[in-house]
Amino acid sequence: MNRADGREAERRAETHDLDVAIVGGGIAGLVTAHRLNSRPRAGRPRSVCLFEASDRLGGQVQTEQRGDWLLESGPDAMVTAKGSAIDLCRALGLGDELVPPLGAATFSVVRNRRLHPLPAGFRTIAPTEPWPLLQSRLFSWPGKLRMLCEPWVSASAASTSDGAAEDETVEGFVVRRFGREVYDRVAEPVLGGLFVADATALSARRVLGPFVELELRNGSVLRGLRSVPATPVGAGRGSGNDAPAQLTLKRGLGSLIRRLADEIPASWVQLGCAAKRIERSREGGRWRIETASGTWRSREVVLACPAPHCAPLLHAAAPEVARALEAIRFASCVTVNLVYRRRDLTHLPNAFGFFVPRSESYRILAAAFASEKFPARASKGHVVVRTFLGGALDPGAVDLDDATLSGNSHDDLAQLIGAVHPPLSTHVHRFRNAMPQFDVGHLSRVADLRSAIAGQQGLHVVGSGMGGYGLPDCVTSGEAAAEAISRSQRRTAAPSPLASPSVSMS
Numbered sequence: 001m002n003r004a005d006g007r008e009a010e011r012r013a014e015t016h017d018l019d020v021a022i023v024g025g026g027i028a029g030l031v032t033a034h035r036l037n038s039r040p041r042a043g044r045p046r047s048v049c050l051f052e053a054s055d056r057l058g059g060q061v062q063t064e065q066r067g068d069w070l071l072e073s074g075p076d077a078m079v080t081a082k083g084s085a086i087d088l089c090r091a092l093g094l095g096d097e098l099v100p101p102l103g104a105a106t107f108s109v110v111r112n113r114r115l116h117p118l119p120a121g122f123r124t125i126a127p128t129e130p131w132p133l134l135q136s137r138l139f140s141w142p143g144k145l146r147m148l149c150e151p152w153v154s155a156s157a158a159s160t161s162d163g164a165a166e167d168e169t170v171e172g173f174v175v176r177r178f179g180r181e182v183y184d185r186v187a188e189p190v191l192g193g194l195f196v197a198d199a200t201a202l203s204a205r206r207v208l209g210p211f212v213e214l215e216l217r218n219g220s221v222l223r224g225l226r227s228v229p230a231t232p233v234g235a236g237r238g239s240g241n242d243a244p245a246q247l248t249l250k251r252g253l254g255s256l257i258r259r260l261a262d263e264i265p266a267s268w269v270q271l272g273c274a275a276k277r278i279e280r281s282r283e284g285g286r287w288r289i290e291t292a293s294g295t296w297r298s299r300e301v302v303l304a305c306p307a308p309h310c311a312p313l314l315h316a317a318a319p320e321v322a323r324a325l326e327a328i329r330f331a332s333c334v335t336v337n338l339v340y341r342r343r344d345l346t347h348l349p350n351a352f353g354f355f356v357p358r359s360e361s362y363r364i365l366a367a368a369f370a371s372e373k374f375p376a377r378a379s380k381g382h383v384v385v386r387t388f389l390g391g392a393l394d395p396g397a398v399d400l401d402d403a404t405l406s407g408n409s410h411d412d413l414a415q416l417i418g419a420v421h422p423p424l425s426t427h428v429h430r431f432r433n434a435m436p437q438f439d440v441g442h443l444s445r446v447a448d449l450r451s452a453i454a455g456q457q458g459l460h461v462v463g464s465g466m467g468g469y470g471l472p473d474c475v476t477s478g479e480a481a482a483e484a485i486s487r488s489q490r491r492t493a494a495p496s497p498l499a500s501p502s503v504s505m506s
């Protein structure tokens, strides 16, 4: 063994002791760390380390301020129906920065190469106002009639022994309740676009849960919606519910990440430090985490990265958890922010964006008019348009170069919203294996994952690791993991030899 090898072996033999190791510095990992740090002393771990593979915190939350342009490449809003992310903003003193959208949420869908607004009162898949539906040019007359007949369509007899509906595809559910046109012209582009998914595989229970419940309880979705007018299901224009369905932060969602990062002790965070392998320590009851900065031994491990990133870490130590993580499919996607002069968009609709059915010959899945949706995204003369590409049905898009992705986006926008000149600026972001796919049976796969994890003391999986999607769910799961760790910390509150990250020889 030469001297360099010897030093390496010595370094590898060093094991740093921790109470909690967090793998991943996206919103879920940061919330876990923040919550642990805010616990009363008895439940607060003394030594915590958050390992983040990249050189920045925030994961999919990516806000960039370029002069007057505020560009969100990942999430841009928090739904109000699930309050945890918004409550967290308030708790962190960001309440005054919460802003609603600029007006009522309206979207269009492409049909025969033209944009058609969704009729007012259309809640995701359900038309709640007959008059706007009858006026809409998105649907045929037989299609409209079929939708309005939904209350007389017999309900599915399929339900499990606990009374919950058995899962079926979104396609099956929507066609059964509202007819083929609602699936082809609305559900497929909107839900396929939102979840960058193959809509034919989507789970009705996961994606349209409240509608499935309405059928189960009332025998009809529309009858159910009439009996609960303020239901949060797909609140939007004409829904009779004036509260905004979404909020964002004035200076972008990156300000939530900055605030969380400021609240966490700097000594807890290691950037550019990927976890490579997790094993059971030879000393019972501990985990051994190999990272780019050395080997760590920890009582509790929180995996806070998308399932395809977590699974390989656990192959040796917890193969059944790794298998359950692998059972949840993920897809990659790309967003491109394009900044145009307002006068160069000759057919910019009065909407927040549009969705594109896969049957139309465009590459983009959807586009959001970011500067029309939220305030302070661009100066008056400019429009920020964000396109979405890739997903389960176009897996190759994520490997295309920036120029092709921007070019495809601009070409599609030229045809659909009259972009007559190239954009002033384009910004491409790739999200590899970041989007959980809610295929039929998703909820049972998550339940299997939960029980596999329950058998592993001190192991926690949060956020997109659990196949979750959306900031509120990531916040909730990070908080729950921190609570569980604090409880076990209090149980083992006997004096610990583990002070702040110390180095000992294993």
Ligand SMILES: Cc1cc2nc3c(=O)[nH]c(=O)nc-3n(C[C@H](O)[C@H](O)[C@H](O)COP(=O)(O)OP(=O)(O)OC[C@H]3O[C@@H](n4cnc5c(N)ncnc54)[C@H](O)[C@@H]3O)c2cc1C
Pocket: 023, 024, 025, 026, 027, 028, 029, 051, 052, 053, 054, 057, 058, 059, 060, 061, 073, 074, 075, 076, 077, 078, 079, 273, 274, 275, 276, 304, 305, 306, 309, 310, 333, 335, 431, 434, 435, 462, 463, 464, 465, 468, 469, 470, 471, 472, 474
């Ligand atoms: C384009 C897009 C738009 C979206 N829009 C919205 C929206 O408007 N509203 C909403 O609520 N949600 C939205 N989402 C979903 C939301 O962004 C995610 O659910 C959430 O950000 C996931 O957070 P996370 O912490 O679980 O994972 P991530 O944000 O993916 O963070 C995981 C972190 O783990 C790190 N990591 C991976 N492997 C390792 C390793 N081995 N060691 C150490 N670190 C590792 C990664 O570098 C990353 O920083 C959107 C997502 C995308 C992609």
